Amino acid sequence: MKINPWLFFCSLLLLPYHLRAQTAQAVKQIEELTTTNYPQWDALYKYLHQNPELSLQEEKSAARMASELKKLGFEVKEKIGGHGVAGIYKNGTGPTVLIRADMDALPLEEKTGLPYASKARGINAAGNEVNVMHACGHDIHMTVFVGTAQALIKTKDAWKGTLVMIAQPAEENGLGADRMLKDGLFDFAPVPDYAIALHDNSYLPAGTIGFREGPLMASVDMMDIQVFGQGGHGAAPHTTIDPVVLSAEMILAFQTIVSRTLNPIDPAVVTVGSIHGGTVHNIIPDDVKLQLTLRSYSPEVRQKTIESIRRISENYAQAAGLPADKMPVISIREPMTPATVNDPALTRRIMGLFRSTFGEKNVTEVDPYMVGEDFSRFALENSRVPICMFWLGTLAPETIQKAKEKGEQLPSLHSSLFAPVPEPTIKTGVKAMSVAALNLFGK
Structure with a gap:
């Protein structure tokens, strides 16, 4: 044709x-x-x-x-x-x-x-x-x-x-x-x-x-931290290593990661969304569980944030007098969200x-x-x-x-x-x- x-x-x-x-x-x-x-x-x-x-x-x-x-x-x-x-x-x-x-x-x-x-x-x-x-x-x-x-x-x-x-x-x-x-x-x-x-x-x-x-939107990590101590009577804190106080110190220290460790122009978030420890008023517990969410935009910032949390957690635990076998256990849920x-x-x-x-x-x-x-x-x-x-x-x-x-x-x-x-x-x-x-x- x-x-x-x-x-x-x-x-x-x-x-x-x-x-x-x-x-x-x-x-x-x-x-x-x-x-x-x-x-x-x-x-x-x-x-x-x-x-x-x-x-x-x-x-x-x-x-x-x-x-x-x-x-x-x-x-x-x-x-x-x-x-x-x-x-x-x-x-x-x-x-x-x-x-x-x-x-x-x-x-x-x-x-x-x-x-x-x-x-x-x-x-x-x-x-x-x-x-x-x-x-x-x-x-x-x-x-x-x-x-x-x-x-x-x-x-x-x-x-x-x-x-x-x-x-x-x-x-x-x-x-x-x-x-x-x-x-x-x-x-x-x-x-x-x-x-x-x-x-x-x-x-x-x-x-x-x-x-x-x-x-x-940022990447998302879900982190769990188990903070150990040595429990005992609430009226005798000197005979214990209080994981509640230790957790509180760690949580406050985490807040310096974004403000003092990371570059100010790199966005990041470290939020402790859940704290669970203890059973009644007058017992210092043996452990406390923390749940965190971490947010960032770059793999480098993400890695630095995770490393900072590990370093702070272990250093505070050592400063509290805990032995090596009672260092905080940190786990990150997989898969993370990119x-x-x-x-x-x-x-x-x-x-x-x-x-x-x-x-x-x-x-x-x-x-x-x-x-x-x-x-x-x-x-x-x-x-x-x-x-x-x-x-x-x-x-x-x-x-x-x-x-x-x-x-x-x-x-x-x-x-x-x-x-x-x-x-x-x-x-x-x-x-x-x-x-x-x-x-x-x-x-």
Whole structure:
């Protein structure tokens, strides 16, 4: 068959305009979908909010995510690394884009007073019955996840490639992504060209987005220290080596690591979050257990922090007169959570798109946070997969203004009072994730 060169040349010239028109039509469809589908998203959000599940126990949440993906025609695999879910939708030849949401909740009693507040109870890792709440907004994440899947299937004529949707368990304890990867996630799903995610933000107004190129969230280590002593009667402390006093001295000394040992321009956090020792008023115990969280952005700072804790612990124990066999026992939970570092080029691309979609004033550059997120693991070894996570605003502007006027702190993530405004938050999240994916499918 002979092809007219002139017609072929003209078709090539017109192709970009055709693709732009397709994309514009798809964005319009997504906008319409955020209105027509919002009632079902609202119902889904409130169901998830009222039925939170602790880390590694996300059975119902995972089943719901899998069900929603199957209804849309995804090839779905469940129980990856626990309750992990992966959905694949192949739509011709093109890039592979991974979208991830997390599912687990926290052991907190909700105090928001909302009509759909959680009253759920669960059993924690220690075997204790606890209240359970979505205080980190993973219910928002899951709802946006489902809405985004619906939007991208609705607009599938406007993109080519493979969409991979990941519903991840156990983000809060830092184990979920690692377990999914070790359980063969990428034996089932293709390794993506891009991986994107969002996290709701307890300080930004609903309808807005926060971003940062490069380091966004810190690495996380969980450390346990058992401090030994020589117990005895509380009325005869001179016959003992008091591990409570020794622990107190160590805790105070730990505070100098960030202020005096590390370079002041290198961010780091050393927090002692739990102290347990003793049984009654008048007995000096034989040991005290401490639980710490360590945060940093560089491997060098992380290592120096750990070495400083070991040095301080052993030196204080020696100064207290303890023998070599009673030096503090220090253990660091594996795996640690690496820092979340956004790929600069990918982040610039997506944020440029968001500025044109939502307006300059609604897309804000933010400082790095010292919280952690195991989405970082989807970058794989040597950061070979470009990743981008952005912040999604959740609060009514008047709530923020009222807090400023009164000089009050807004409830943070992990607060029993954290209460996102559902509609503008979910709609913005769905639109943002959907247009970002459309853009990435366009290479």
